[in-house]
Amino acid sequence: MTPSKKQVDVTRAVVEWYRATHYGTDGDVGMIGTFCAASTVGAFASSREALERGDDEELFKLLVTVAMFQRLRDALVMNILRGISAPDAATLTSAKALVKLTRKSPCPHTRTNEALLGACDLTKDASGQGCCFAEPALACHLKQHTVLLKRYGHFGKMPTSAALAVADGGGGLGRLRRDIFASTRDPLERAQHLAAKLSGIWRISDKLSAMYLSLVCAPHMGLARPPWHDGIDWSWFVVVDRNVDLFLESIGYDGHGTYEARRSFVRELSARVDLRAVDRAWPAFHPRLVQQAMYLFMSASNRRASTTDCMHHRSCMKCLAALARRCPVRSVGPAREQSSSRVGTAGSAEASASGGA
Numbered sequence: 001m002t003p004s005k006k007q008v009d010v011t012r013a014v015v016e017w018y019r020a021t022h023y024g025t026d027g028d029v030g031m032i033g034t035f036c037a038a039s040t041v042g043a044f045a046s047s048r049e050a051l052e053r054g055d056d057e058e059l060f061k062l063l064v065t066v067a068m069f070q071r072l073r074d075a076l077v078m079n080i081l082r083g084i085s086a087p088d089a090a091t092l093t094s095a096k097a098l099v100k101l102t103r104k105s106p107c108p109h110t111r112t113n114e115a116l117l118g119a120c121d122l123t124k125d126a127s128g129q130g131c132c133f134a135e136p137a138l139a140c141h142l143k144q145h146t147v148l149l150k151r152y153g154h155f156g157k158m159p160t161s162a163a164l165a166v167a168d169g170g171g172g173l174g175r176l177r178r179d180i181f182a183s184t185r186d187p188l189e190r191a192q193h194l195a196a197k198l199s200g201i202w203r204i205s206d207k208l209s210a211m212y213l214s215l216v217c218a219p220h221m222g223l224a225r226p227p228w229h230d231g232i233d234w235s236w237f238v239v240v241d242r243n244v245d246l247f248l249e250s251i252g253y254d255g256h257g258t259y260e261a262r263r264s265f266v267r268e269l270s271a272r273v274d275l276r277a278v279d280r281a282w283p284a285f286h287p288r289l290v291q292q293a294m295y296l297f298m299s300a301s302n303r304r305a306s307t308t309d310c311m312h313h314r315s316c317m318k319c320l321a322a323l324a325r326r327c328p329v330r331s332v333g334p335a336r337e338q339s340s341s342r343v344g345t346a347g348s349a350e351a352s353a354s355g356g357a
Helices: 005-021 038-044 048-053 056-067 074-082 086-092 095-104 113-118 141-149 153-167 173-183 187-198 206-217 242-250 259-271 287-298 300-305 334-338 341-352
Strands: none
Touching: 005 259, 005 287, 038 056, 038 074, 038 086, 048 056, 056 095, 056 153, 056 173, 056 206, 074 300, 086 095, 086 141, 095 153, 113 153, 141 153, 173 187, 187 206, 206 259, 242 259, 242 287, 259 287, 287 300
């Protein structure tokens, strides 16, 4: 599906809105600032300096934290993370500590990522405690982790699955990257191979792998020197979540519903919006920034929480009609009643949407 001029014009307008209201602020949820501030993620906060150095343990910490932002509003995920103690967070975000726990565990289903994905049936009982049917009598760190993470029963497998996936063959995320870079010289293939490898971790989807990899590869995401920037096509990493879908629906996207099709459409739109005209520091083509604008515009809960958002300054009448019609938080009386039903849908749908991603 080739983007129409109208679709491109609306996309350009929402990018300009994003640059003027959210980019680089604390309310720019999903950018690196979200994951480096104790005020948002508590003891899960990463160090920008360590990430820029490419520190393996810090990169792993960021991966686990990013993976928490799924199937729940961002604010609720942040509350969960802030409620986890520093010692527990240190274990949950350390590949070395998690691998050590698997080596000590009496359960054979925690020894490899393949066994964890295929044989471990971690869940929660009626009282909310971690349990399983494969080895119900065994004490297991996964049963503790699924309680700590306060998500669905089997989510406690995620940190250990990540640790086992990146530790396969020895080393960590840095070694995984070096191996993929050694296997191909093509920047796009490198991006695709990295995304596929991370998507082999329990509960890490195409969306979450793209979110993580964009943070450590792409420029203008909050790190002065992204550690994995060189030699990779970072433009491949586009995060398509429910809010992005709402924006695409609002501009009449009627292409295939696959992740690949929606990513391709966002990239095609981005190719026709010269970002240098919005911010001279930005490159002409940066699909992840364009997608971030779509996501935040349609994210009613994040916009309400952000003091920089235009909804708090009663400036709706200054907004372009093309954006006003699509705004999920518009508050200018009669005009709200005249806006399309999709506006109400955007605000209510987010309750079940994936946050940050």
